[in-house]
Amino acid sequence: MRTLPIEPITAEAFAPYGTLLVGPAAGPRQDRAAEIENGRPGVPLNLALVRSEPFAGTMPLRRLERHPHSAQAFLPLAVGEYLVVVAPDADGRPDEAGLRAFRVPGDTWIVYRSGAWHAHMTTLSAPGTFAMLVHEDGSAEDCVFASIAPVEPAA
Numbered sequence: 001m002r003t004l005p006i007e008p009i010t011a012e013a014f015a016p017y018g019t020l021l022v023g024p025a026a027g028p029r030q031d032r033a034a035e036i037e038n039g040r041p042g043v044p045l046n047l048a049l050v051r052s053e054p055f056a057g058t059m060p061l062r063r064l065e066r067h068p069h070s071a072q073a074f075l076p077l078a079v080g081e082y083l084v085v086v087a088p089d090a091d092g093r094p095d096e097a098g099l100r101a102f103r104v105p106g107d108t109w110i111v112y113r114s115g116a117w118h119a120h121m122t123t124l125s126a127p128g129t130f131a132m133l134v135h136e137d138g139s140a141e142d143c144v145f146a147s148i149a150p151v152e153p154a155a
Contacts, residue, residue, distance in 0.1 A: 001060060003154040009084065009102035017086040017116040018071070021109040034111040038135040039069035046136045050074070051129055055083045055122035060150035064094045064117045065143050070135035072112045074121055079106040079128030083153060085119035086112075093146050101153040117146070 007013065011020045019034040036045065064087055076082065084102045087094035094117040103124065104110065112118050121130060136142040 002149065002151040004085070004099055004101045004151050006083065006101045006103050006153050006155050009104045009108070013100070014084075014086075014102065014110070016088065017118065018110055018112040020104075021111065022107065034073065035071065036073055036111065036133055036135070037069075037071040037114045039114060040135065040137070040141070043069070043135045043137045046132075046134055048132045048134075049077075049129060050121060050132045051127060052079070052082065052121045052123050053127050054125055055153060058120070058122055060152045061085060061119050061148070062150050063145050063147050064119055065145050066115055066117045067112070067134055067143055068115050069141060071114050073109065073133040074111075075109045075131040075133075076106050077129045077131055079123060079130060080126060081106055081124040082128060083119075083122045083124055084110060085153060087117040087148075089115065089117060094148055096148050096151075099148075099151060103155075 021033050082104050084104050088098040
């Protein structure tokens with residue numbers, strides 16, 4: 001079984017896949033903190049609540065997903081640290097040689113850019129709840145999955 005080291009997340013390391021958001025640096029509000037791209041005019045924004053389980057119970061990781069027409073934001077509501085696994089694109093499939101796993105603090109939000117390959121949302125220890133934003137209409141164009149060789153993140 002392949003293992004994947006879990007690194008602390010940084011804005012620079014995550015930049016090819018999206019944006020990290022931490023509370024406003026100054027003032028009570030930070031407008032337009034990240035773009036929630038929508039490549040399909042008329043497709044509505046879905047605000048969903050997602051319950052995530054600890055990654056140990058959901059591994060090995062066997063597939064990644066991407067949202068070809070919409071960014072996807074995860075805003076931790078009741079979450080400790082969580083795990084983000086991403087891969088670059090290689091001709092419409094995840095580049096498994098470029099897989100990366102990141103440890104994300106529970107007060108940091110992420111926005112995957114449209115088309116970014118990523119794993120399902122998991123926490124590192126206890127179950128957690130996220131608010132999730134993505135433009136969806138219920139069609140097959142909302143989310144694309146790709147199988148990968150089994151891999152397990154390791155601290």
